[in-house]
Amino acid sequence: MKDNHIFSLLEEEKYRQKSGLELIASENFVSKQVLKAMGSVATNKYAEGLPGKRYYGGCEIIDQIEDSARDRLKTLFNAEWCNVQPHSGAQANAAVMLACLNAGDSILGFDLSHGGHLTHGSTVNFSGKLYNPHFYGVEKETGIVDMDKVASKAKEVKPKMIIAGASAYSRDWDFKRFREIADSVGAILLADISHPAGLIAKGLLNDPIQHCHVVTSTTHKTLRGPRGGVIMMGKDFENPFGIKTMKGNLRSFSSLLDSGVFPGTQGGPLEHVIAAKAVAFGEALTDDFLQYTIQVTKNANAMANEFVKRDYNLISGGTSNHCMLIDLRNKDITGKEAENALVKGDITVNKNMVPFDTQSPFVTSGIRVGTPAITTRGLVESDMIKVVDYIDQIIKNPSDESIHKEVKNEINNWMKAYSLYPKVSYPKSELV
Ligand code: DSN
Numbered sequence: 001m002k003d004n005h006i007f008s009l010l011e012e013e014k015y016r017q018k019s020g021l022e023l024i025a026s027e028n029f030v031s032k033q034v035l036k037a038m039g040s041v042a043t044n045k046y047a048e049g050l051p052g053k054r055y056y057g058g059c060e061i062i063d064q065i066e067d068s069a070r071d072r073l074k075t076l077f078n079a080e081w082c083n084v085q086p087h088s089g090a091q092a093n094a095a096v097m098l099a100c101l102n103a104g105d106s107i108l109g110f111d112l113s114h115g116g117h118l119t120h121g122s123t124v125n126f127s128g129k130l131y132n133p134h135f136y137g138v139e140k141e142t143g144i145v146d147m148d149k150v151a152s153k154a155k156e157v158k159p160k161m162i163i164a165g166a167s168a169y170s171r172d173w174d175f176k177r178f179r180e181i182a183d184s185v186g187a188i189l190l191a192d193i194s195h196p197a198g199l200i201a202k203g204l205l206n207d208p209i210q211h212c213h214v215v216t217s218t219t220h221k222t223l224r225g226p227r228g229g230v231i232m233m234g235k236d237f238e239n240p241f242g243i244k245t246m247k248g249n250l251r252s253f254s255s256l257l258d259s260g261v262f263p264g265t266q267g268g269p270l271e272h273v274i275a276a277k278a279v280a281f282g283e284a285l286t287d288d289f290l291q292y293t294i295q296v297t298k299n300a301n302a303m304a305n306e307f308v309k310r311d312y313n314l315i316s317g318g319t320s321n322h323c324m325l326i327d328l329r330n331k332d333i334t335g336k337e338a339e340n341a342l343v344k345g346d347i348t349v350n351k352n353m354v355p356f357d358t359q360s361p362f363v364t365s366g367i368r369v370g371t372p373a374i375t376t377r378g379l380v381e382s383d384m385i386k387v388v389d390y391i392d393q394i395i396k397n398p399s400d401e402s403i404h405k406e407v408k409n410e411i412n413n414w415m416k417a418y419s420l421y422p423k424v425s426y427p428k429s430e431l432v
Contacts, residue, residue: 007426018420019412020346021387022377025323025370026167026195027348028224029377029420030280037279038226043272048262062271069278076201076281077209079232081254084277085261085269086229089194089218092261093119093163094126096214096231099260100188100243101160103130108159108187110145111135114355115168115315115325117192134159138355143316144171151181158185164212165192168352168368170304170319172196175211182213188241191215194229196321198222198372201284202293205321209234214257222296222322222372224289225280228273231257292375296322299371302381306388315354315366323370327354333398335364341398342367345407347391377418386414 017029030038042062048055051063051070069084086092101107107127109120114137118125121133134157136150154162164178175191182189191208197217199205208215215232219225239253262269283289297320304318307326315325328338335351342349353359354366374387390407397403 010426014421014424014426016346019415020348021390021411021415022373023347023349023369023371023387025350025368025372026218026221027370028221028372030220030224030226030276031283032421032424034224034226034276034279034283035421035424038272038276040272040275042275043270045271046268047271048268050258050262065271065275065278066269069274069281072278072281072285073230073232076284077215077232078207078234079209079215080234081257082230082232083258083261084228084230084274085266086216086231087266087270087273088227089117089192089216089229090119091265092216092218092229092231093117093190093192094265095260096190096216096257097127097131097161097260098264099256100190100214100241101131104132105160106132106134106157107161107163108134108136108150108154108157109163110166110169111137111355113353113357113361114138115166115352117165117167117194120163120165120192131161138169138315140356143314143355145169147174147177147181150178151184154181154185154187159187161188161190163190163192164208165190165194165216167195168323168325169195170300170314170321170324171316172205172320173208175206175208179211186241188213192217194218195221195323198224198284198289199293199297199321202290204293204297213240213253219277219280222293223280223284224292224372224376225284226273226276228270228277230277231261233257295380296371296375298381299375299379299384300324302384303369303371303388306385310388310392322372323368325352325354325366325368327366328395329354329365331395333395334359335366336362337398338367338395341394341404342391344401344404345390345394346411347387347394347407349391377415377420379418 046056047059047062051066073082110116112122119127122128136153162182164173189212191212194217219228300319300322304324313327339351349367351364352366352368353364357365359365
């Protein structure tokens, strides 16, 4: 069967990615070799278990692939242990929580409406349904997390786990202080570094590994790998909390976390994705990747400055990483309206709740913008002024179709100069 329908759509999607400005802070463009590894024969293999301890035959080569992914990830983050099987960041968090917590235990995470993540205790997510969620947030005046307030919240609710991390926070995390707070109340400290992982790997932001009991991440954001998740651990290799298995056995922390992934929350690992993770981790170990991450932060900074110049209200006033959260209330437009208008100009962002938002999560008062993907395309600081100008034109004229069209044409022409997967195509004639 020739599946013209799906392959035509893939060709259209490739064109969409290539011709627009991709500003979703959690997206990126993988290299051709990452793409190739992901679409490889490794998808055919069942390999439940871990390298050397599988429940299926024929895993000798897959084992070498997964071992390479594990070794490279450990080198990248200076970790003692890791598991590269989580299908996503959400799965990684689910596995850690299953391994470390009992139903009903209290957890303390960053408020979703302040930039936190669903899996850090939102009541519509397993983490808020199975566990007893409490939250810290940012200060209204500064847009920044006040660590003294985190400490007093922890003292008040005595969580079994504290989660440091976010999906829309433009400042760095004080993992050292988080650990002091966790120790003061006997909590496990989990850092979810899904967003800034690439910048952390290259030393541009604070290192969580040396302070946190467990670290989770996605692999597809600033790390520029395939869609997926990982779990890592630094020095707390032993089981510091004496957590027992269901059968009452005391096991090492790492083996508890491994079993939180499989059989706890997942079945067969996606070995094609693990192959692609290995390739991406190899790329992230290079100096080229260091230059890339530096450029991501330079671009974010340049973009933030330009937004501020044009009277945009950035939460916390700027950025120290790859992203920024913009409160649009002074521009008289909701996040939803802005997202919908911008996409007409081929600019992709996502609407986002801002701290102390007065709109629902489906409407929101803000947008989140990030530079990982446009930096991969090759844009630099001076281009950020042009990017902000296009956004500004559309936000000031959200219903003016002629301006949307004009911006779209200019962006499409501009992006022709920045190639994306020139040799990757899904022509109907090549289908088998
Ligand atoms: N959806 C991701 C993000 O955009 O940040 C988090 O899961």
